[in-house]
Amino acid sequence: MTTTRRSPGVIAAALSALVLLFASAISAQPRYSDSGPEPLLARVFEQIEQNKWEPALQQLEALIKAYPNFRLAHLIKGDLLLARAKPLKAFGEGSTDAQRDKVADLREEAVARIKAYKNKPAADYIPRYLLQMRTDQEHAVVVDTQKSRLYLYQNDNGTPRFVADYYIAHGKLGADKLREGDKKTPIGVYHVTASLPRQKLADFYGSGAFPISYPNEWDKRMGRNGHGIWLHGTPSDTFSRPPKASDGCVVLANRDLDDLSKSLQIGLTPVIISNSIEWLSLDDWQSERGALLAMIDEWRGDWESMDIDRYARHYSKKFQSGRQDQAGWIEHKRKVNAGKRWIKVEARNISMFRDPGRDEYVVVTFEQDYQSSNLSNVMKKRQYWIKEDGRWKIVSEDAA
Incomplete structure (x- = not known):
């Protein structure tokens, strides 16, 4: 009995959306990664895109051998095998109606994996x-x-x-x-x-x-x-x-x-x-980092100056620490400073992480070494800084 072989173009058509995704990603001049199933999965789509369906099946076998319970690989293999017998019109056509939602999920996974594999951020x-x-x-x-x-x-x-x-x-x-x-x-x-x-x-x-x-x-x-x-x-x-x-x-x-x-x-x-x-070039990253570090150092210096007005300008109108608002916090510091002759503050081992959401705060954590004429202590402190009127200001400050 003779087995009728379908044109490899039928297979490519059946997986057209994913093949087009692969082809468009090639032009992005990617930086490749060799971890996880993505390299083998990408080779499968490369073979399909080139109408080399037997090598594609071989790559799928290798993928399934390496990741036996990788459902996406099994689904693509099923499509390729089914394409030998009849033209396919859609990804996962061999699945039942009850499996359609799962097939849609697997297609989304394939798109996410290939996009990420082929469009990695630049090394710098x-x-x-x-x-x-x-x-x-x-x-x-x-x-x-x-x-x-x-x-x-x-x-x-x-x-x-x-x-x-x-x-x-x-x-x-x-x-x-x-x-x-x-x-x-x-x-x-x-x-x-x-x-x-x-x-x-x-x-x-x-x-x-x-x-x-x-x-x-x-x-x-x-x-x-x-x-x-x-x-x-x-x-x-x-x-x-x-x-x-x-x-x-x-x-x-x-x-x-x-x-x-x-x-x-x-x-x-x-x-x-x-x-x-959001990605930054190394130069832009260093610029943002340096600007905030400079502001933190300015805050520290203004605290040491014991000039309460200079110190207060670093605190947002929205400031809150426990039950204290900005006015309560500044008044408390004014009373504390009245009993001191000098203050020295050091901020060591600083971390700064910017919020990726709409709030756009920066959380700053450091080891604070505070010394004064009548009190010394070391503590871990956490501050939240926000942009207010174009200037970085502290909106929250507490022990970490």
């Missing part, structure tokens, strides 16, 4: 939010929810250096969390607070989980609530989840989470979640 560009990492912060995590991607940066003597990136799933209803149960992922500046091993978790959370500090002080001030936002893995029978699949957590494949976990420091590693990352 930095997420705008990583203004300065403390010396003991070895890495930083930045999440782009629109691209379903997590980027890992290393602290290279104060300059963030790209290390790796991973596909992620996030909230079913998108980002910018406001309320408990809204199925959204928060946007803001957070840090890893704990490590929960697999043994203490349901299989749903995969190989582990890392809770983050949502809601932070700013979220609470803005009236945002909710809890239980984690970085976590996938169930044992699932390689990855669709781009919008969680109740607000950031979800990685277990292999990726295990790899990422080697770089996470409990209580230290910043996790900055954005809707869409």
Whole structure:
């Protein structure tokens, strides 16, 4: 019996949207990554785009061998095999009506993976939010929810250096969390607070989980609530989840989470979640960083001067610390200074992270060494700075 072979163009047509995505991405002159399934997946679409469907099947076999429960790879393989027998009109045509939603999810995953693989940021560009990492912060995590991607940066003597990136799933209803149960992922500046091993978790959370500090002080001030936002893995029978699949957590494949976990420091590693990352050239990043550092040093010097008017100009009209507003805070400092002959303030080991959301604050944390004629102490302090009338000002200040 003779088997009729369909034109390879039929296969390309069946996966046309993804093939076009691949072809357009090539022109972007990407910086390639060789981690995760994306390189093999990209080669599959490259073979399809070139009408080389047998090599494409071979690449799919290699992909499935490396990632046995990668459902997207199995779906593409099914399409290619089905195309041998009949023309295909749509991605995932061999699936049943009941599977259509899952097929749509897998197509979204394919688009997200290939876009991210083929359009990586240039090596000399930095997420705008990583203004300065403390010396003991070895890495930083930045999440782009629109691209379903997590980027890992290393602290290279104060300059963030790209290390790796991973596909992620996030909230079913998108980002910018406001309320408990809204199925959204928060946007803001957070840090890893704990490590929960697999043994203490349901299989749903995969190989582990890392809770983050949502809601932070700013979220609470803005009236945002909710809890239980984690970085976590996938169930044992699932390689990855669709781009919008969680109740607000950031979800990685277990292999990726295990790899990422080697770089996470409990209580230290910043996790900055954005809707869409804004990138800066190294020169622009250094300029923004230098401008804010200069303002912090000016604040410190004006405090030492004991000139309360100079000191007060650094505080926003919206300032709040506990129950004190701007006027109450300045009056308190005026009374304290009245009993002193001199003040010396040093700010050491400063970190500065810019909020990626609409609030655009910068959270600044440092070790404060305060000495005066009648009191000395050392404490860890956290300030929130915002732009007010074109000038950086402190809107919140408390012990960290």
